[in-house]
Amino acid sequence: ELTQPPSVSVSPGQTAIITCSGDKLGDKYVYWYQQRPGQSPILVIYQDTERYSGIPERFSGSSSGNTATLTISGTQAVDEADYYCQAMDSGTVVFGGGTKVTVL
């Protein structure tokens, strides 16, 4: 099971930090998806820290211990969305519960 905060609020231009925690998460790769309202998810980060093709540099990922983190630096209004972490567990895909990022 992967645990995320239900919501994060951030002012435009500030930094949004989204965490994802789970048992032995440090032993696994974490992936992050963005889902804007009414749209399908898109892959943002893979292998903990790698930005997927076309993803702006303001998105970054990190991992330490049993917590992975998605950071959005200089958050823009267009970044308002739900964010989901994903990892593997014994060959099955597991998603976090999702975090709604609100840009105030």
Next chain:
Amino acid sequence: QVQLVQSGAEVRKPGASVKLSCKASGYRFTSYKIHWVRQVRQAPGQRLEWMGWIKTDDGGTRYSQNFLGRVTFSRDTSATTVYMELSSLTFEDTAVYYCARRAHIVGAADACDVWGQGTMVTVS
């Protein structure tokens, strides 16, 4: 361009079955697994739930324990289409169902980089 196009919305009664399709185009169909993921409304938001995958080359499958015995994946390589059939539907199966392609980047094989537009299934 690479895309997955899913079939339209469905309405079913409890106890019935539903079969959804997902047509791939723009890439070599048999090179990438297709996953099925559903999104269920659960206060305070919506959660993603992995259902399993199908290997598009040989039809091999892996199902989530949560759906064992109720879900069947299949594919038609000539039509570059994958199918998902879910039986014994209950109200809790009301959700948006997505198909998604395994990512093509080395190191991202456990992620999905192309998603269908989703199919709404309502059990009512």
